[in-house]
Every structure is written in C-alpha cells, then in structure tokens.
Amino acid sequence: PGVRIEDDGRKMGLNGVDNGRIRFDDVRVPREALLNRFADVSPEGVYESSIGNPHRRFFTMLGTLVQGRVSVGGAGISVSKVALSVATRYAVRRRQFSAASDTEEQVLLDYGLHQRRLLPLIARTYALHFAQDVVRSQLHNVFSGITDDAEERRRLESRAAGLKALATWHATRVVQECREACGGAGYLAVNRFAALKADSDVFTTFEGDNHVLLQLVAKGLLTDQASAFEDLDQAGMVRFVTGLAVETLLERTSVHKLLERVRDLLPGGDEWDREAGLLDSDYQLAMVRFREEHMLAGLARRIKSGTDQKRDPGAVFSQVQDHVVALARAHVERLVTEAFVEKVRAMPEGDEKVALALLCDLFVLSTIEADRAWFMEHGRLTVQRSKTISREVNDLCRKVRPLALDLVDAWDIPPEMLRAPDLLG
Structure with missing residues (x-):
C-alpha cells in the first residue's frame, strides 16, 4: 500500500x-x-x-558496481559481434556494380572501402574480447577471494571502468557502421539493427557515464597509491599530484627509458621510414606505452603549473579534463593491446595463430593511425612513416578479407540471435 x-x-x-x-x-x-x-x-x-x-566506506560500496560494469562491457562486445556477423555475412553475398568483371558484379567486401569499414572493427572486437577475458578472470579471482586484497580490487575497479567505456562506445559505433554498410535493408526493423541500437545505446551511461568512468581511471593513474586513491576528492587529488616532484613522476613513468626503446626500435635516418618494424609487436607495444606515459607526465605538469600559479584546484582540474580523458583512453588501449599481443604469443603455432596475428597487427596499426596526429606532434612518427602505416592497414585488410567469414563464424553466434532475414537470406 x-x-x-x-x-x-x-x-x-x-x-x-x-x-x-x-x-x-x-x-x-x-x-x-x-x-x-x-x-x-x-x-x-x-x-x-x-x-x-x-571515504573508504563510500568506495567500498561503489566497488560493488564493478560486476555490473564488467557485465555491461561484455554485453557491448557481444552486441558488436552480432552486428558485425550480420554485416559481414551480407557483405560476402551482396553483389553490386561490375567493378572488376564484365560478366559478374562484385561482392561488397571485395571493395577496399568496405574492407576498411568492417575489418578494423572486427579486429578491435577481437582485441576487446581478449581484454574482457582478462578482466573477467580478475573479477573471478577477487570475488572468489583468491586475490582479494585492496590493491587487486582497486586495479580491477579501474580496469573494469575503462574497458566498459571503450567497449560500449565501440558497440555504438559498430552498430551504426554495420547498419549503414547494409544500405537501406539495414534500416528495416526486421533486420535487427534497430533493436540492437535501442538495446545497446544506453550502455554508454549504464553503470556510470563513460566520461566519468575514464576520469576515475585517470585519477588512479595520477595518485597511484592505495591510501590516496580512496581518500581524495577532486581537489585533494590535484593537491596530491602537485606535491609530487615532476622529476620523480618522470622517473616513475620511465619516459626517457621508453624514448631510448623507441629509438632502438626505430633508428634515425633512412631506417625510420622502412616498413620493417611496423609488424613487430615490441614496436607496437612501445608506441602505445609511450603515448600513455607521455600523457601521464604531461598531465601532471599541467596540474602542477596551474596550482603553482595559486589557481583554484577545481578550476585547474576542469581545464585539463580533456587531457585526463585522453590519458585514460590511452591507458585502456594499452591494456587492450597487451592482452591481444599476449594472447597471440601464447597460442601454439598454426593457422589460428597466423590469423590472430594479422588481426592484432590490424588492430594496433589502425589504433595508431587513428591517433597519428598525436604521434607526429610528439616526434614518434614522420610524415612518411605515417603514410606507410596507412598503406600497411590497407594491406592487412586485403590479407584479412579471405578470413572474414571464418572470423565472425568463430564467435559461434546462434542463427536465432542474428535474426536478419532480408540480409542473410
């Protein structure tokens, strides 16, 4: 009553x-x-x-959301798999225009642009899948008491928050791209995309707005101390970072060491422009690690500069929030890259390892390509090498093209879950 x-x-x-x-x-x-x-x-x-x-009580209660965030992130990845399965199957059966033959129209996925639209998204979905597998294992270990210490729980909360943000944004992008890739038929309600969009669009705010979650991730990177993380509000976090010597932070993030590593991998002069090395997983890891650690050191400098000028800590943090979110995204993309690389390295030799290695290269190089302006601004890419990466991404798309159907079939999605009769026949 x-x-x-x-x-x-x-x-x-x-x-x-x-x-x-x-x-x-x-x-x-x-x-x-x-x-x-x-x-x-x-x-x-x-x-x-x-x-x-x-403060500890608040964060303990907030930590219970971690299971929901892991679940929502996993759901976003599953949505991406469904959408890509439908769009890829349609792209290998739908013919349009006589581009390469006078007698037969060409299937959509043989067009370079269509490959560029779908195949990097498949690669990124695989990458997120393996990263999700890591966070799922961490969730099991923490909540079953195997590794339930404060530091491990905090690491899980940060990783779950960041992966949830990237996975759900990815799902939103994938559903829209796949819908468009299926033309007018993709717009029909009977072909599932409308339902996928309706069900998954809210994932970006379920269990926490993605931008807020990424700020949580960055806060953990900045403080990086168990006692500080749970007791600091926004202003306190700014004051904490200000109290760090920039030189100490630079040493901790090992930017100068990473610079030496990058130089070892990419010698100056003519060798800088060689294509050799782009498919080296050590080079790929060095690039994404350098980006994250350079952003971390740069953010600390910006915060310290603002507070050295006696400005309000809240106002200082507000003005660097774009940097904060960029750092968090770079951090999570580094974790995703490491999960994918480690998965490929652990696989036994064979066709499956070759296929996944191609996908891993496609994922990492397309990730670098998408942020190549940053890498060029910070001296990690020359103009020529940036162009070489784009050519390599195109080449990887052509190599992955014959495997596309097998790659989406490997997700083993039941036909009744696809439900796109006009597209799949």
Whole structure:
C-alpha cells in the first residue's frame, strides 16, 4: 500500500529500454529490509558500519558496481559481434556494380572501402574480447577471494571502468557502421539493427557515464597509491599530484627509458621510414606505452603549473579534463593491446595463430593511425612513416578479407540471435 508506478501515457526512454517512475506515499521500509552488507541501523536508530572511514566506506560500496560494469562491457562486445556477423555475412553475398568483371558484379567486401569499414572493427572486437577475458578472470579471482586484497580490487575497479567505456562506445559505433554498410535493408526493423541500437545505446551511461568512468581511471593513474586513491576528492587529488616532484613522476613513468626503446626500435635516418618494424609487436607495444606515459607526465605538469600559479584546484582540474580523458583512453588501449599481443604469443603455432596475428597487427596499426596526429606532434612518427602505416592497414585488410567469414563464424553466434532475414537470406 502506498506504492504506485507512474503511468501518465508519456514515453520516458528509448524503444526497448524504457524508464519509469515509482512514487511512495507514507511508506515505511522495515529496518530488516535494508541492504546492510556494509552498514546497518540498530533498533535504536543508530547508524553503524564495520568500515569506520567514510571515504573508504563510500568506495567500498561503489566497488560493488564493478560486476555490473564488467557485465555491461561484455554485453557491448557481444552486441558488436552480432552486428558485425550480420554485416559481414551480407557483405560476402551482396553483389553490386561490375567493378572488376564484365560478366559478374562484385561482392561488397571485395571493395577496399568496405574492407576498411568492417575489418578494423572486427579486429578491435577481437582485441576487446581478449581484454574482457582478462578482466573477467580478475573479477573471478577477487570475488572468489583468491586475490582479494585492496590493491587487486582497486586495479580491477579501474580496469573494469575503462574497458566498459571503450567497449560500449565501440558497440555504438559498430552498430551504426554495420547498419549503414547494409544500405537501406539495414534500416528495416526486421533486420535487427534497430533493436540492437535501442538495446545497446544506453550502455554508454549504464553503470556510470563513460566520461566519468575514464576520469576515475585517470585519477588512479595520477595518485597511484592505495591510501590516496580512496581518500581524495577532486581537489585533494590535484593537491596530491602537485606535491609530487615532476622529476620523480618522470622517473616513475620511465619516459626517457621508453624514448631510448623507441629509438632502438626505430633508428634515425633512412631506417625510420622502412616498413620493417611496423609488424613487430615490441614496436607496437612501445608506441602505445609511450603515448600513455607521455600523457601521464604531461598531465601532471599541467596540474602542477596551474596550482603553482595559486589557481583554484577545481578550476585547474576542469581545464585539463580533456587531457585526463585522453590519458585514460590511452591507458585502456594499452591494456587492450597487451592482452591481444599476449594472447597471440601464447597460442601454439598454426593457422589460428597466423590469423590472430594479422588481426592484432590490424588492430594496433589502425589504433595508431587513428591517433597519428598525436604521434607526429610528439616526434614518434614522420610524415612518411605515417603514410606507410596507412598503406600497411590497407594491406592487412586485403590479407584479412579471405578470413572474414571464418572470423565472425568463430564467435559461434546462434542463427536465432542474428535474426536478419532480408540480409542473410
């Protein structure tokens, strides 16, 4: 009694994902019905908790969201697989225009642009899949008590938040690209894309807005100390970073050491422009690691500069938020790259390893290509080498093209989950 669901005839959400309102009029929740894992209310009405520190208690309760974030991130990756399975199958059966033959029209996936649209997305989906597998294993270890220490839990929370952001943004992009790649037929509700979009679009804000989650990731990178992470608010975090000597932070992030590594991999002069080395996983890892660590050191400098000028810590942080989010994305992309590279290296020799190695190269080089302006600005790419990377991505797309159907079939999605009769026949 006293509880009612609002229904005034007005729609409040996306198709398929509706929100609603519940009103309570003079309703008392019994004390025995409280969610009291971390805190309780005594019969005398006194609030009690076994976690005395209010900041620690807040983050402990917030940490329970990690399971939801892992689940939502995994759901986003699954949505990407469904959309790419439909679009790829359609692209290998749909013929359009006589581009290479006078007698037969060409299938869509034989066009270079279509390969560029779909194949790097398949590669990135595989990369996110392997990264998700790592965070899933960490989740199991932490919540089953195998490695349930504060540092491991904090690492899990950060990784889950960052991967959730990238995976759900990826899903949104994939669904739209695949819908467009299927032309007008992709717009028909019967062919599933409309339902996929309705169901998955909200993932970017489920269990935390993605931009907020990436700021959480960056905060952990900046403080990098267990005691500081759980007790600092935004202004406190700024003051903490300001208290670090920039030289100490540079040493910790090993930027100068990474510079030496990059130079070892990419000698100056003519060798800088050689294509040899682009497919070297050590080179690829060095590039994404350098980007993250350079951004981390640069962000600390910007924060210190602002506070040295006696500016308000909140205003300082607000002005560097673009840098904060860029750092977090670079950090998560480094984790994703490492997960993919480690997976390929651990595989036994054979056709599957060759196929995944091609996909890994395509993922990393297309990632570098997408941010090549940054790499060029910071001296890690010459103009010529940037062009070489684009040519290499095109070449990798051509090599992956014959494997495309096998790659989406490997996800083993049941036909009843695809449900695109006009596209798949």
